[in-house]
Amino acid sequence: MNTATDISTTTADPARAERRASRSFDWSAIEASLDARGNAVLPQVLSAAQCGQIAALYSRDDCFRSRIVMARHNFGRGEYKYFAYPLPPLLHKLRHALYPYLAPIANRWNAQMGLDVRYPLELAAFLDECHRAGQTRPTPLILEYGAGDYNCLHQDLYGEHVFPLQMAILLSQPGRDFEGGEFVMTETASSGQHAEVIALEQGDAVLFTVNQRPAAGKRGGTRKVVMRHGVSQIRSGKRHTLGLIFHDAR
Template sequence: MTSPLPAPPHLPLDHYDWTLIRHQLDAEGWALLPGFFSPDATRQLAQADSAATLEALRPLLYCRLLPIARTWAEALQQDTPYPDDFTTWMQHNRNAGQTRPLSAIHRLGQDDYQPLTQHADGDAVFPLQLVALLSDPDKAFTGGEFVMTEQRPRMQSRPMVLPLRCGDAAVIAVSHRPVRGVNNVYRVTARQAISRVRAGQRVGLELLLHDGR
């Protein structure tokens, strides 16, 4: 019988400098959370069938990331209401016809990859999400780098490789974020991908704070 997964409250949300994380998200569109999952939690999650056991983590992350979401929405002149509590936010999702879970554990084998994508389908989209690596890039697989691209106005796309190690997580922009230029704020479009796995199996986690249509 499979042992139960560890309860999400043990995760070290309080161990990180969230002011620094906010600055990194504003500057780069992503921020690394090293050692987010313990070795035991990482192993158990890597063997799980879905990310449903981490449902209790969503409201905790929502509260941490809510100030950033509101600041970004204001800068982009978006009229998206982000309520104080996650339960009310989920009701906004249901009212918008968004009931499909987007969080998932992904397993990519040799020659598999994830093409460029973004989870921005719907009227109630939270602009930040969590991604994590649940297998060891030194032992379990090669290749499979987590890649983000940003498209800035009148500029070529900028690729970024996130330096994820086993058990690490990162908060990333889901689709759009504001960037302050010399004269004004402009809109940057972000997408994410996973490069081709050359050997072994890569196991990763995506945790979204909104649901899909």
């Protein structure tokens, strides 16, 4: 039985998740948070049952294209797996449902920063651009951390075509499944550095900046803020996270 059948026949209903992502959130508030802080939390994007079903996929090999052991690359400690195409329907629908809300923000940000790149308003058209440039490998992934594991601050770039926003959904419950393992973002600008710890519960998602965003300059105009993200050390238990990146990899 293939992964697509497994997901679509469980309680992780793709159509319900798509409706939840596209209609149940205050996108004006989300946009304001992204502008001000470079991130925004979307509560309960997935149910506990959906989180458990997605996390359970990690033990399988047939739905992933590769496995990365982070210590081998000095990325931290822990591991993750990239999904293969076709993505499970739930992930496919979430990715396509969210992108049209994010593309206008990405285009406005690029205009404010004086960048010429503009993004199509539908994900399929943007992925076509990625694939024509040789970025054909899917980037959605599941990360698995155990006690002592962590993720160094980094940016998920993968090639020339980079969509400036991405999402992480916490699949495990803090305090029950694991301790520690906070999601961390840093920003660096000419005015200095800043770090923020973002609290998430199981099923919550954080939208965040991939590499850079615009911010108001102290003397007017716009400055560029460089963003990175990571995960603090897991003190105990096991933590799973779903990552949704909108550009594909070379």
